[in-house]
Amino acid sequence: MAGHSKWANIKHKKAAQDAKRGKIFTRLIKEITIAARLGGGDIGSNPRLRLAVDKAYEHNMPKDNVERAIKRGCGELEGVNYEEIRYEGYGIAGAAVIVDCMTDNRVRTVADVRHAFTKHGGNLGTDGSVGYLFKHCGQLLFAPDTDESKLFYIALDAGAEDVITHDDSSIEVVTDPNIFTAVKERIEHAGLKAELTEVTWKPDIEITLTGDNAAKMQKLLDALEDIDDVQNVYTNAVIDDEIT
DSSP, rough: EOOOOOHHHHHHHHHHHHTTTTHHHHHHHHHHHHHHHHOSTTTTTTTHHHHHHHHHTTTOOOOOHHHHHHHHHTTTSOOOOOOEEEEEEOOGGGEEEEEEEEEEEEHHHHHHHHHHHHHTTTTOOTTTTTTEEEEEEEEEEEEEOOHHHHHHHHHHHOSEEEEEEEEEEEEEEOOOOOGGGHHHHHHHHTOOOOSSSEEEEESOEEEEEEEHHHHHHHHHHHHHHHTEEEEEEESSSEEGGGGG
């Protein structure tokens, strides 16, 4: 199945994440803590915790930090009690935006999110206003020089839902979130390494923004990402790579 160009946007996203490594550690610690609190501290029986721990080690988080976060989530250590909140809204040209947060102060968080939307030309919507436009799934993105035939066979044999070759020859593997780790491991054991791996909210339909609209949308996304309580931002906007 063919798709539009995606590689430049993914590289930009990854570079932006790497530039905020300190903030990534904070977000990952929150995710590990919440995952352990909700599903227990055993990564073998808690898929969400396994994903969070794997991501932490991918970003070179020290093992002690990971273990302390798990213990906090399981109640073995004292710590801040975070809750998960999702906000939905609209960006430039009606682009859909989902903002996932973890916070110990709901009033502060909604004020910060609303301010970012309003300041940068967006609007905070109601629960469910754009969520139906996205699908919860696992996503692995491979560089344009990846062996397409090999990846296609291994991914589908491992249970992936779809393998998409984009116009720029990058390849995207889409999985059910529950088997994401198993598919990822099968592919890696075959010697293929994804540039980006995550469980995400993938838009069913994307909107390409160019020129001023693209620049304005990027500023909105950056402002949301910069909020301390924000864990992840998802959008169906595809930003023109000339501005990134």
